[in-house]
Amino acid sequence: MWQYAAVILLLFLVLYFKRYKYLKQFEKIDGPKPYPIVGNYFLLKNPKKHIAIFNEFHSKYGKTIKLFTGMLMNLITTDVKLLEVVMNSPNLTNKTNDYIMLFSRWLGDGLLISSGEKWISHRKILTPAFHYKALEDFIEVFESHGKLLVGNLLKASSEECMDVHTIINLYTLDVICDTAMGTSVNAQCNPDHKYMKAIKTMCEIAPTRLLNPIYRSEWMYKYTNLYKSEIKALETIKSFSLGIIEKRRQFLESRHSDDVNDYDEFGKRRKMTFMDILLKSTINGKPLTNEEIREEVDTFLFGGHDTTSAAISFTCYNLAENPDVQKLVYEEICHVLPTDHTVTITDLQNLKYLEMVIKESLRLYPPVMIFGRVVDKEVVYNGIKLPKDLRIAVNLYSLHRDPDEFPDSEKFDPLRFTADKQSKRHPLAYIPFSAGHRNCIGQKFAMLELKSVIAKVIKNFELLPVPGFTLQLTSKVTLQSVNGICVKLNPRSA
Template sequence: MVWGFVIVILLVLLINYGIKDLISKHSVKIPGPRKLPFIGSMQVFNNRKPEDVLNFVYSLNLRYGKLFCVWIGTRLSLFCTNTRDSETVLSSQKLIRKSELYKFLVPWLGNGLLLSTDQKWFNKRKILTPAFHFKILEQFIEVFDRQSGILARKLAPEATGKLVNIYPYVTLAALDIICETAMGTAINAQTDSESKYVKAVTELSYLLAGRFVKVWQRSDFLFNLSPDRRRQDKVIKVLHDFTTRIIQSRRQELLESGAQGLAGDESIGSKKKMAFLDVLLQATIEGRPLTDKEIQEEVDTFMFEGHDTTTIAIAFTLLLLARNPDIQEKVYKEITEIIGTDLNTPVTYRNLQDMKYLEMVIKESLRLYPPVPIIARKFTEKTTIDGKTVPEDTNFNLGIILMHRDPTLFEDPERFDPERFNPERTMEQSSPYAYIPFSAGPRNCIGQKFAMLELKSTLSKVIRHYRLTEAGPEPKLIMQLTLKPKDGLEIAFVPRT
């Protein structure tokens, strides 16, 4: 009976992967945990809590080196924390396919920039680049300033010098910012707690996180049988209906106003304030306008990538400033020298560009707490890694957070030291691939300039209003595509005035 079951499993594996493929993968001589027939190295992950995963990967890195492999069933996964192999993969124009873990996002994001690949990705990247032209980014500063002002007011009742979880406040502010800049529509997340859209984003984030925690839900077949699949469908419909309604309404407005395309327009962004959506509505692929579905995928992608990652960056930077009052005061001094002490003075694009020390602080925060701690690719062809030929269909995981804390790349890596990024100081790392909070190569983050402006605007607003007096305990970190504090993130603060 048992042997019959084993033979059936073996036949299935041979049909799915082929004898040559299985032999090819198992012939790769890369160190890693012991693998068992059929289940691979999965036993090493058994009973791991979400908050243990990063530490566990770190322990494997210490044991097996900066390139090791783990077998998930018959699937070969490499984990890399060295700059040489990172550069090989990230600099490639061919190795741009995302790994299988990103499939959880497909029902929401479809085939947008984050999840598309090959020529489709290149086409999307080309048409989206104008959305991040500095003249358009400059127009977003008013949104950043206004929404961060609302955040400062919402924090006022908590400014008692007692520890408070700031993560929910920052999340809603980031959601307001990204929605208004992406779609040109305010959802008032910070002031309207009953917003259906806000509730849907919150619930979908929870459901997606569940698919990482509940290993059995990683199987589409089993997930589709669960009540969570029905809940997911319901909230995604709310999100898609909202963005579709906004797209159709804005498209009609543009048709009625006779708006011209952006191609070759030297006055890009100089007439009326343009949202990310407006650029998409006026863009073309091979001479045709984008469909509502294609635009929806890009807007939803921008919403997902824009609110979650900036929330993480803002919250952890505030935590580090609360722990380091001397650095916090240097930031405050720079801000007031540039803007003044009047809390009602709006920030400008030039103001944010001049905040050089705050930028160093943000970069150091992103080193210690990169919002995307591990990025992953799926090889679509044979690739040479560490002098060894690795077969296609291999997953390649790059441990950014481990590289950023590698003592061979950064001296005293656990210390918060913004001066590492002083342009007048020679950078410590020997490779441009040692520090990659926005990834690197052709598939780097298209919105990193947008993100830096938003971070500067929001952080400068909070620091102008409040002195951070205490930091809570080190948060337990969990990884769900992005880095999350498991139980929130606590700081204490009092009014500057």
């Protein structure tokens, strides 16, 4: 027994002296005073208060602050000069251990978590999935699922206060399953599908575990009911994905043709999916295993589901709150997308004002509020040595509200994103899709999906604000509102 106590004491001493070293090294960087062992945990234990707390930190302590999670120090920044280092340095491409702790059992070594040569090789393989021609093929998917979404919204339009996020979340799951795996879980028709429930469970577990010291400890976590729920959800997710991958692999192998993407196993013409690209790819002459493909497919599903539904929902909310902006969006949509017109990728690209509206909504409500990097090799910034293993987090929510870059920053103003105004801002003042080496590979895909579905919603409904309703924002895996993202839908006359 004493051996365990000695190991724990030794670990504590190592972390204590590391913290002391950081406090001395970064004494010029201010931040809230940490407590022994727990650090600043008590300030952060309630995610409903994170946004207000972080905004207060930056106004009180500066654009870069130091914050302790337990014994570990983090730099939290909104400083565009430091961001130049964080986003562009080859020594700052790895994600923090939080990503590994929360998602490694689910996403393995997918693009979100992987590093080094594996990340480089897989990123190279998947880049063609987001070229113009590939994206063009996905417009039909956006449109078909968008029509079903409009039908579901119409059924709910009698409600005086409707949480659009609940319904839109099902739409984005259908889209990402269709484009990533070539199959649909029909979430919009079957919201109780076991796969849908499993995904929801995983997304709820992550923020709960992140903030609880007991759950953060891997060996303690494995004795909790939360861990049992995670394992059960993962069994559902993995068996579903692996089943589709194996079925598709067998079909492709049976074709014995270079043109394997024309028809599915039912003889229906199909589009190239992310999964197809992975199945056809090799690294050093070896094909990817089913598990490697599953990790990437599930990474796309995770990255392109909740984030996209949050972006769509907050944009709808902003349009409801700003009727003059909504009127201009509606007029542009009617001009670019006349009735009974088959929507093309060119049409969506021509929705210039809608794009500015979406960008402004992403500025005020970035789906990923904060993301982190870890220093892989010592970097010098502004005369300060950033040591190996230092964790640096970017606070997008406060960054996008920096009055130095965005005057009257709380105001919703799409004209901030005219070409002229964008050129006068620091390029890293606005990064909803991250930036640099690890920018979001699917950002063009996401923007096209957002344009497609929001155009459908606005063409069919006038969005009205709900009297007395105010967003109650909270930071989970994505930025969310505790009381929903509510609007009133007024169907437009045909």
